[in-house]
Amino acid sequence: MQNPQDVLPDELRKRLDIGNFKDKEWDSAPSTITPHDTLVRKTWRFHAENVHDFAFTADPTYRIGEATWNGVRCVALAQEPHCSGWQNAASYNAKSIKAHSDWFGLYGYPKMVVADARDGMEYPMLTLDGGSDPDYRGLFVHEIGHNWFYGMIGNNETYRAMLDEGFTQFLTAGGLSVIDGDTMVEDTPKTSY
């Protein structure tokens, strides 16, 4: 982002912080941060190097979480009604970048975004995701993992699907086991034996 002071000044960034909404009931109606009749046109300027594709996602209910690993800015964009389930999204994003970097090769971009879009897709430095913690972890590790093959190596995911999806599945399994261990319980059983 080239012009944060123009589009996302500190005062606005604080109001959009995901931590402000940690106790908000899941799927309850979002609040209004900037009333519609006070909106002014803004131009967000981005610059990226060594990318062969781009995408953007926009939503007035996005709230922001941030973490860093090794200088990589790891961002989470969660829809406000989902913020209670996305509190660790930015830090899990950072853990995913670290796990893949330690194992497969250092992440080469300066940023990674996990965005709440109710489905999964990968772009350089941006992944669309859905769900909530802990079930979204596999999706994060997977879509972020695409940035090694589809992203940095730049292979054609249509013509060489095995190199892209195949290696990414391999990275997903390895990354998850590094971060969460061999077994992760997503739904704790209600009864014990």
Ligand SMILES: [Zn+2]
């Ligand atoms: Zn995939």
